[in-house]
Amino acid sequence: MSSTLLEVENLSKHFESGGGFLRGSTKTHAVNDVSLDVQEGEVVGVVGESGCGKSTLGKSILRLHEPSSGRVTFDSKDITNLDPKGLRDVRKDMQMIFQDSALSLNPRLKVSRIIDEPLREHSTMSREERRHKVSELLEEIGLKPEHSERYPHEFSGGQRQRIGIARALTLNPRLLIADEPMSGVDVSVQAQLIKLFNELQDEYNLTYLIITHDMNVVRYMTDRVVVMYLGEIVERGPTEEVFRDPKHPYTKALLSAIPTPGKESGDRILLDGAVPDPEDPPQGCSFHTRCPEKIGDICEQQDPAQFDVNGQHAKCHLYDEP
């Protein structure tokens, strides 16, 4: 029986922008009342298009953004209000891999130092032990020992992403949150990285929360998936089920939009227009302005609840049966 490693309850993150003397500011609800859980050893995906709040969600879970409200529990411990020292300890167990490896590695440090940094900070290892650990990690992620004396700019995008992975692994974390770990690399490199993620999971007994816009990657890698739109979760469920039989109209459109070899585009659901401005989201259901299955005024007036449809959850009035 697996246990819940991460639990997120009603998490919201609002950003205020603009504003000034005698002028109101606008509030953007980047993440709005999001709840999800991740079981030990599981791979959960968060998918959505740009601006849906998936990255903000990842950062808010780690408290790289302070959540505006809601609760994050890691390994049965409420981390929402931990003091900096307590947070430091928890972060050993939950690490993040960032989207842009060129920006998230310090360009002035050699690779050996980048990977060594968390060990210096958190461990009591001797210098010799640390050096040993660094070379072990380099080998693990498929780089050569001589690479340790190079700087980040001397590597390709795929290799840099591997260095980011090594850095996240130094402290043997239990949870890895990966924000678009495969974006901006070629397909052959993407396939290598996916394979690496799988191997590392077995070896280090890892749990992943993978944030991405790429449905193909999500389908291949994850056990369960949550779909976000305008800061909210519109559907969640087991990955296979969601892909085979999506319930929410947005998920349906999103999945049908993926160009797939062997599949005709004929029955594609085309959405009108673009995602509305998150500073000024629509009333009622946030998707109603583009929804091809809108059932009436209720969609414009009332924000739907999450309804359970055979184990999948969809935030849509279609499933509101009295």
Next chain:
Amino acid sequence: MSLLEITDLETTFDTQAGEIVATDGISFELEEGETLGIVGESGSGKSVTALSIMGLIRNPGQVKNGSVRFRDKDLHSLSDRELRKLLGRDISMVFQEASSALNPAYTIGHQIEETLEVNDYKGDPRERAVDLLEQVGIPSPEENLDKYPHQYSGGMAQRAMIAIAISREPQLLIADEPTTALDVTIQAQILELFNDIQEEMNMSMIFISHDMGIIWEVCDRVAVMYKGKIVEIAETEQIFKDPKHPYTRGLLQCLPQVSEQLEPIKGTVPSGATLPGGCTFHPRCEYATDACVEGFPESARVGENHRASCYLYTDHDESGEAPSGKLPQNQNEKPINY
């Protein structure tokens, strides 16, 4: 006669690290109304091919060799003036990032009208611009004509650029990764738009993409590029159902939506000036033999309208027969199911 005929195109760039051969003897033809896809990873020479056709290669780059014939006219022998007349009218191009390809200092309307005027449009440019925006699906065109590019979303800006590109009803449209910067639902809209426009205007397209899914959907024929060379070219169905070149096969095995068990191609794409000798793919190829290290295989016929550059097939070419062959079976190899 083909609409476009490219023979032995070689484009090089002089860099501090030495001369980089970006396209290395590329040849293909494009028929009227046809869409040819060019697929490959970064650095394979897809964009340089497009820019070479358009005559947009500038110092330190140069087209060293080869010819580009459009309606039997050699583009590289035209004067700048003649070339300018042809480009934008008969051949036009859509770039990857609309927001950086459009001029931020002028309204969308201005930029469409400018294209029309440069190309001696006789009617009322403003009226035509409104029609064009309508054709590419931009709502309230009159109003949106007077907006600046930054007021457009990514998808809208791409539509505007397409409007500019088709303003003089070109016979050939080259689209270089036109949906790469867009979200998947917006991408679907733009692909649909390309489809509609092509049907309406019966133009030919060269569609460059790194996304095999898009290539499948949009193209009639596909050229697969690796390090400046076309390693395989065939009708789209053929490329996907019966890939001949080990690189093409490798690319397909990398797709999480296609492959049950991902089989990444080993190693990485070699960079610019330090290309391996022989067949440039040999260090990553599981079928490589001594011959592959020594020479680059000529393109050989491997089926109907299907050519590949690989020593696995060169022996068969002389007889004129298509080889019975599939790739030699490898025990780790999984069949590709769509």
